[in-house]
Each structure stands twice: as C-alpha cells, then as structure tokens.
Amino acid sequence: MSKIIFVCHGNTCRSVMAEYIMRHLLVKAGLAESVRVDSAGCKSKGGEPMSEGARRELAKNNIPFDNHRSKVFTAQTYQQADCIIAMDGGIVSKIERKVGGDPDKKIRLLTDADGSPLSIANPFNTHNYSKAYAEIYRGCSELLKTFGAEETFINDAEDIIPPVNDSPYKRLIAIGDVHAAFDKLLSLWQKLSVTEGDLVIFCGDYLYGMGDADKNVATLHWLIEHAKKKNIIFLRGNVDDTYLDCLFDEQGKMFRGFNSRVSRGIKIAAIKEPYFPQEVYTFLNNLPLSYQVTVGGRQYFFCHAGINVDKPLNAQTKSYLIDHPRLRSFYRNYAGEAVIVVGHKSPKKIFGDPNLTMPVKVPQRNIVMLDTGAKKEGALSAVNLLSGRYWQS
Numbered sequence: 001m002s003k004i005i006f007v008c009h010g011n012t013c014r015s016v017m018a019e020y021i022m023r024h025l026l027v028k029a030g031l032a033e034s035v036r037v038d039s040a041g042c043k044s045k046g047g048e049p050m051s052e053g054a055r056r057e058l059a060k061n062n063i064p065f066d067n068h069r070s071k072v073f074t075a076q077t078y079q080q081a082d083c084i085i086a087m088d089g090g091i092v093s094k095i096e097r098k099v100g101g102d103p104d105k106k107i108r109l110l111t112d113a114d115g116s117p118l119s120i121a122n123p124f125n126t127h128n129y130s131k132a133y134a135e136i137y138r139g140c141s142e143l144l145k146t147f148g149a150e151e152t153f154i155n156d157a158e159d160i161i162p163p164v165n166d167s168p169y170k171r172l173i174a175i176g177d178v179h180a181a182f183d184k185l186l187s188l189w190q191k192l193s194v195t196e197g198d199l200v201i202f203c204g205d206y207l208y209g210m211g212d213a214d215k216n217v218a219t220l221h222w223l224i225e226h227a228k229k230k231n232i233i234f235l236r237g238n239v240d241d242t243y244l245d246c247l248f249d250e251q252g253k254m255f256r257g258f259n260s261r262v263s264r265g266i267k268i269a270a271i272k273e274p275y276f277p278q279e280v281y282t283f284l285n286n287l288p289l290s291y292q293v294t295v296g297g298r299q300y301f302f303c304h305a306g307i308n309v310d311k312p313l314n315a316q317t318k319s320y321l322i323d324h325p326r327l328r329s330f331y332r333n334y335a336g337e338a339v340i341v342v343g344h345k346s347p348k349k350i351f352g353d354p355n356l357t358m359p360v361k362v363p364q365r366n367i368v369m370l371d372t373g374a375k376k377e378g379a380l381s382a383v384n385l386l387s388g389r390y391w392q393s
Helices: 014-029 052-060 075-080 089-099 129-145 182-192 213-226 238-247 261-272 276-285 318-322 327-333 347-351
Strands: 002-008 035-041 083-086 107-111 171-175 198-202 232-234 290-295 298-303 339-342 367-369 381-384 389-392
Touching: 002 014, 002 075, 002 089, 014 035, 014 052, 014 129, 052 129, 075 089, 083 089, 089 107, 107 129, 182 213, 182 381, 182 389, 213 232, 213 261, 213 276, 238 261, 238 276, 238 318, 261 276
Parallel strands: 002 035, 002 083, 083 107, 171 198, 198 232, 298 339, 339 367
Antiparallel strands: 171 381, 290 298, 381 389
C-alpha cells in the first residue's frame, strides 16, 4: 500500500482539504484499498480543528470529512510516507529543514494537467477558500492518475515516443474514426481538454450512412467549426471521399438523386441554414490525404488507412492512403523508421482478437492503429504520440 501525506503550515486548511478530496477521488476510482492518505502541518503544535472555511468548501462540494485534528509533520512522518505533497514552495523548504533535506526524493508539489507546479495560496490569509479548493481538486485529480486511475498507455509506447520534444506543442494527439458517433466525440473531447498548445490530428471517416441523420449533421457542424483552428487537422478517409463524390458535383452543388441518411440530414439542416451544404462540401473537399511532422528526430506520418510499403512517404497515392485491398501487407511488412498512425481498420479485425478494444502499436512495426469501433459498440480513441498515453470516450 502506498502512503501520501499532504503538508501545509497548520494542517487546518489546505492539506486537510487535500486529504479528504484525495480520499474521495480514490474511493470513486476504486483505489481506496491500495493508497493511504494523511495530512500534517509544519507548525510545532497540533490538535487544532479544521478551519470553518475548509469545512464549508468540502461540504458544499459533497466531500465527506470527519472530526479532524491537526497533526505535526516530523522526521518520522517523512519516513512513513511514500509521497509527500507540499502545498507551496515555502512548505517544501520547511519540510527539508525539519528532516535535513529530501534524501529519498519524496517531496513534490501538486501539478496541473500540463505538468505545471501548483502553489496553493493559504486561504487563512487570502480568505479565498473556493479558489484553494478548486486548485487542490485539480491537482489531486492529476495526482490520482499516477496511481493508475484513467491513466493508460499504448503497448510498446517507448518505441513511438521521441527522445525529446523539440516541437512547439506539448502534446501530439491523434484521434481515430468518428463515424458520426457525436456523443462519443464530445465525451472524448472533454477528457482531452485540448488547448492551443496541442496539435491534434483526426484520421478520417467522420460520417456514417447507417447512423442517425441528426448525429451526422451535429458531427459535421462540430467538425466545420473546429477546422477553423490552426492546431486541429482533419484528414480524409474513404467514407469522406465517397460522400464527397456522391453528394456533390465539381462545383459543390448537391445531387438531388442521391438519397441516404447523411444527405437527408444535410438537406433538412439546409432549410434553416442555406449555406450549410456548401460548408460541408468545402470541408470535405479540402481534407488532406496525409500529414507529417517530425519531433525529436522522429518522423510521424498520419493517414486514414495505410501506405504502400514499396514507395517512400512522399510518393504515396490516394488509393493506399484512404483504402486499398492490399492493406494487410502494410501491417505485415512495413519496416520503416517513421511512425505511421492510421484508423480505418480495427485491431480486433486485423489480429482476430476480440479483446483488442484499445488503440495498439503493431508488434515489431512502427504502426499505431486508432479505429476502435466507435460507429458501433466500441469507443472513440485518441493517443498522445509524445507520451504514449491514450484516452477513450
């Protein structure tokens, strides 16, 4: 069992809120039996009750707590802990003076989602308990991931992660086939918390002819809006290419004769938004077939389906990039240094393993597969190629 100890000055505000927040999160994550949580203060005297402001914030946010009495951080406390979380840099210094440094490298600050350290101002002085609570909750949520909650990594991740990140982006995120699974798209996007500091590449196939017309339209609206952002790239899939040819002529005018749930949805939406069909055409028509980026000397090549292993990356043709009957040779024979990131085919189908419901790196091949069956019962998946971590809707 691991033991975390949160530490502030008096153990009546910040560290005790952190203790109860973390306990609550561990229970929700099913990790309460594997991680023990406590708190303490750097003052020479203990036995004081939790501050009224801290009690109020915990109660307001439905965080269970009991009749807490403050404890004093000592050298023995240090020895008993596996991880010591200080509420600010000054507390780090006080702990180190008490125990003669940090010989076992246990002391750290809470961090934000991007890894930035969180220095929690003492609400006893600022009187802003709500701000302190929000920052502590955010930091505890990130800390929770280090104990296995919602933190999953693609197999053989070390083979795809660059040695250094010399790009202007903190994360390089690839997302699999959406197939009009609009609810799953929103769920995944919320989990990703994308910022302008991320580069996001969608690997194609955004519509689904057998899907709900409203969800196809909602998905298209979302895609068109997000395509305006420079750090979000949408690639072309075989489904997108098919609908581009079937729905529109070369001038972008919709064919009247073609009838499907997708076309019906677009036509109905056009009653209120006359320019919507043209926006759909422009979006589909401008989708690139591939995208390349190099980070830390490692090349990443994104496309929908795969590549012709007998040709260099800069000589690939549309037939392979979005679909081809010989794609199985790509999975079996690709031996290049570049990491090829694709959707289109699910790992379950390619490898015949029903348990492969997550993104995978093909063994002995620099290929990452992202299509996990969102159009049916599966999840919509994303991978950060710079860390190997993946998320699912």
